[in-house]
Amino acid sequence: MKFPVDRDTRRRWFDVFMSGAALVCVGLALLPLGSILMEAFVRGAPALTPNFLTQPSLLGGIANAIQGTFILIGLTSLVALPVGILTGIYLSEFGKGRIGVVVRFFVDVMTQTPSVVVGIFAYSFVLTLALSGLVPRTLVFSVISGTIALSTIMIPIVARTSEDALRLVPTSAREAALALGIPRYRTILRVVLPSCASALVTGGLLGIARIGGETAPLLLTLGSSREFFSGLDQPIAAMPTQVYQFAIAPSLAENQAAWGASLILVLLMLGISIASRAVIRLRAVKR
Amino acid sequence: MDKVSAWYGEKLAIQEIVLDFEEHAVTGIIGPSGCGKSTLIRCLNRMHETIPKARVEGQVLLDGQDIYGLPAVSVRRRIGMVFQKPNPFPTMSIYENVAAGLRLNGERDRKKLDQAVLDSLKQAALWEEVKDSLDKSGASLSGGQQQRLCIARALAVRPEVLLMDEPCSALDPIATAKIEDLIFDLKKDYTLVIVTHNMQQAARVAETTAFMYLGKVVEVNNTRELFERPRESLTESYITGRFG
Amino acid sequence: MHALRILRGGTRARLSATPGDLVFEGLSTLVALSVVGLLVVITVILYLVAQESIRVNGLRFLTDTIWDSVSQRFGAAPFIYGMLVTSGIALLLGVPVSLGIAIFLSELAPPWLRIPLTFIVELLAAVPSVVYGLWGIFVLGPAMRIYIEPGVQSVLGFLPLFQGRPIGSDVFTAGVILAIMIIPTISAVSREALLAVPDSQREAALSLGATRWETTRLAVLRYARAGIFGASILGLGRAVGETMAVTMTIGNRAAFFGSLFEPGQTIASQIAGRWLDASTPLELGALVELGLILMLVSLIINAFARLLVGRFLRVGEGAE
Known part of the structure; x- marks a missing residue:
């Protein structure tokens, strides 16, 4: 044909x-x-003048927002890394049965909850406690509120990435250590965790990359502050919320400040993304 | 084919092969695994070059024309291929599987398609088994049926040559016997080239057999001659089972 | 034999747990269960705060079109509508582009280009949503108003959807921003689905004389269609939950819209926009109730997507 x-x-x-x-x-x-x-x-x-980078927003800078973002990232990591990694250990090492399935499902649901909902939760949580007199009312808009929100976002991410990392460690490595008579918990801490350290770092960086740029939950929980950090129970500024406030402000100078803050924020986030990539690459080269 | 060499990256897979394939006959290619049989057959319809970094040199002549001077697409339509593992399209029905090649060529006439599907399935000796379930998925068939479906699919575009790359290696003996019968029937209309690691199979179906070793053709001869009176000692030790 | 001995030793060691083992296992189990507990606490807390609104508004909340803090009357219908329309636009524009990207990255691009290009597309996901919003206000919005929307109007202006004077800060712009933001998710998951298509399928099509595009259509896309569909649903999950970029570009008007060139509001943007101005516990409760609806919607969407593409998922690629 x-x-x-x-x-x-x-x-x-x-x-x-x-x-x-x-x-x-x-x-x-x-x-x-x-x-x-x-x-x-x-x-x-053009917005990135020395004044802009060192003064709080009260004096026309964003130094307090930079400081706030780092404080929030630090506090959140302090909460989310141990909790997330322990959850990951549970999922990969102990949670074999039905409970493991349930935990994994709940963790997955949490990774997919819209961040604005998490913000509502953190605010409502602290508000409920405040209304029942357990915590002072000022705590509703505070560093602690924001940290609760960001931790709720970061914990499930770290949990799932560490679970995946731990699962990649071959069973033979575990059994070799167990066969030497080393107790299980020491095997996990001394053999399993170190051999997937770089994957854990990647997971941590992924989590930080997610929360570092989060805006909505912070908008709902941080309150507004134009000065440097003044206590965990006080409002604080952060880069993303600062960008938002500058962006919707009706003045050209503030709009330009929004771009300046964005530049720093974007570079920071891209840097973390690229760093987590580099860690993956490094691991691949080592093998 | 004339002086055909093929590489995977830097690795030379077959080297300056010269072979003739007789029309309306079956040529068998045998040899131990890794000797380049599959590479050779994949050079014949330009499938080799679809692998990244693979390249080919030399000429493959079809009716006097070098296929490497023609568009690859039309070459592959004239020289069909059946693979080691049956690979029907799982998302298509049996009918659509067979008609796929014709549809590519723009055939929309339902009657012609029906006829071609009927003919091809009959030729592939599958018609009786599937005539009531043409709209079932191609993946619902057994392994041997899937392979015959793939043969029907290749035949539907009316190729001049049909290449078969170890078509029975994934099949059980009964399915293998059916395919071998089929090969016997098909040579009336097509030129067939079959790669196999099974010497008995080559002995059963092929008129001419080529023995390959380490990327080169060691010996080509009439099948019976090759198996009964091998000229090369390498061939002899292979067919008597001393290696391979 | 040696391996076998290690295995047996391992089993024995596992049976004899030391006190340290028990403490460690207990601790990690406790933490894991507390994470589950956290989700329960979230749901309970949201319900508690929304209770007032749920009681006062009842089911009418879903159909009422008025959100008025003066008369304390709150309805969610315009926001549900806005969410559906913006996500619809995002999918309509985002899916074809993402699919093109996935095809290019898995089927067409020369091998040396694939990894860097994949990485660059993924960087789109690393840009914070508030920066998208900023870009939406000052770059995309004006471009939409001056070039794109009049252009669309000149072709499709006869449709009621594209009538009225383009303002750039409207539902259409928000949809376009969302489309851009869901591209990395959809293209990454689709690409995984395309890469999972066995080469034997491609060879089958090629050996029939198919061109490269025909091979992609015949063998690859059909084989991977469930994965591609799941990837799109996953993108939808991201779109409905996205907050800041939408809040900053959609024009923020709590009402129904007939034309895409009008301002509107989604559930997420209404929450973010009204939160700090909520004047009464009832309005706060209504906003939290919106959050509950959003949570439920994204839960359903993501569960569905997970069913389809769970095996291609990497962590953190769910809804934001």
């Missing part, structure tokens, strides 16, 4: 056309990324 040549030509052109279309799709995705980075540099860089 012979097919007319023009059919084949048409098919070949269509092939080229569709390949081109796929390439255009990649371009369509890179366009916003490029535009965001470029605009952040062009509009944000």
Whole structure:
């Protein structure tokens, strides 16, 4: 059976056309990324004066927001890393039965809960405690409230990444140590955890990358502050909420400040993303 | 084919192979695993080059034309292929599987499609078994039936040559016997090249057999001659089972 | 034999747990259960705070179109509608583009380009949502108002959906931002689904004389369709929960809209926008009730997606 040549030509052109279309799709995705980075540099860089970087927003800077973000990341990591990793250990080492399945399901549900809902929760939680007189009313908008929100977001992420990391450690490594008569808990702490350390670091970085840019839950819980950190039960500023407030402010100077703060925030987040990649790459090279 | 060499990256898989394939006959290619049989057959319809970093040199002539000078797409339509493991499209029905090649070529006429599907399934000796379940998934068939479905799918586009890369290696003896019968029938209409690691199979179905070792053709001859009076000692030790 | 001996030794050691083992196992179990407890606490707390609103508003909450803090009348219908429409736009625009990206990355791109390009597309997910919002206000919004929306209007202006004067800070812009934001999720999961298609399927199509695109269509996309569908649902899950970028671009008007060039509001953006201004416990309760609805919606969407693509998921690729 012979097919007319023009059919084949048409098919070949269509092939080229569709390949081109796929390439255009990649371009369509890179366009916003490029535009965001470029605009952040062009509009944000002029805002980055020494004053901007060292003064609190009361005096026209964002130093207090930078400080706030680092405090929040630090406190949240302090809560979420141990809790998350222990949960991961439970899921991979002990949770074999039905309870393990249930825990894993709940953890998955938590990773998928919209962050704004988590913000509502943290606020409502502290509010409920305050209304029943257990904590002072001021705690509702505070560093602690924000940390509760961010921890609720970060714990399940760390739990699942550490579970995956621990599962990658071959059973033979565990059995070799157990066979030497080393108790199980020491085996896990001394053999299993160290051999997947870099994967745990990646998980931690992933978690930090997620919470570092979170805005909605902080908007609902941090309150507003134009000064440096003044106590765990006080409101505090953070980079993402600061960007939001600058962005919706009706003054050009503040809009430019929004771009400046964005530039720092974006670079920070991309840096963490790339770092977590680098850790993965490093591990791959080692093997 | 003339002086065909093929590489995977830097690794030379087959080296300056020269082979003729007789029309309307079955050529068998045997040899120990890793000797380049599959690579060789994949060079014949330009499937080798679909693997990243793989490359081919030399000429493969089909009716006097070098297939490496023609569009790969039309080459593959004229030279069909059946693979080691049955690979029907699982999301398509049996009918659609067979019709897939024709649809690619723009055949929309329902009657022609029906006829082609009927013919191909009959040729592949599958018609009787599936005629009542043409709209069932291709993956619902047994292994041997799946392989015959793949053969029907390859036949539906009316190729001139049919390449078979160890078509029976994933099948049980009964299914294998059916495919071998089928090969016997098919050579009336097609030129067949079959790669097999099973010497008895080559002896049963092929007129001509080539023995390959370490990327080279050691010996080509009439099948009976090759098995009864091998000229090369390497061939002899292989067919008598001293290695391989 | 040696391996066998180690195995037996291992079993024996496991049977004789030391006190340290018990403490450690107990501790990790306790922590894991407390994480489960946390989710229960979240649900209970949200319910407690929303209780007032649930009692006062009842089922009418879902259908009422008025949100008025003066008369203390609260209805969620415009926000549910806004959420559905913006997510719909996001899927309509985001899925084809993501699929194109996935195809390019798994089928077409030269091998050396695949890893860096995959990484760069994933960086889209690393940009904080508030930065998308900022970009939406100052870059995308004006571009929509001046170029894109009039352009769309000149072609599709006869449809009621595209009528009215483009303002740039409207439902359409929010949908476009969402589309951009869900691209990394959908394309990454689709790409995993395409990579899971066995090469034998591609070879089957190629050996029939299919071109590269025909191979992709015939063998790859059909084989991976469940995964692609699941990836899209996962993207939907992200879209409904996304808050800041939408809040900053949608124009924030708590009412129904007929044209996409009008301002609107989604559940998430209404929560973020009204939270600090909620004047009474009833309004706060109504906002929390919105949060409960959002949680339920995203739970259903994500459970569905997980059913379809669970095996391709990496941690953290759920809804935000």
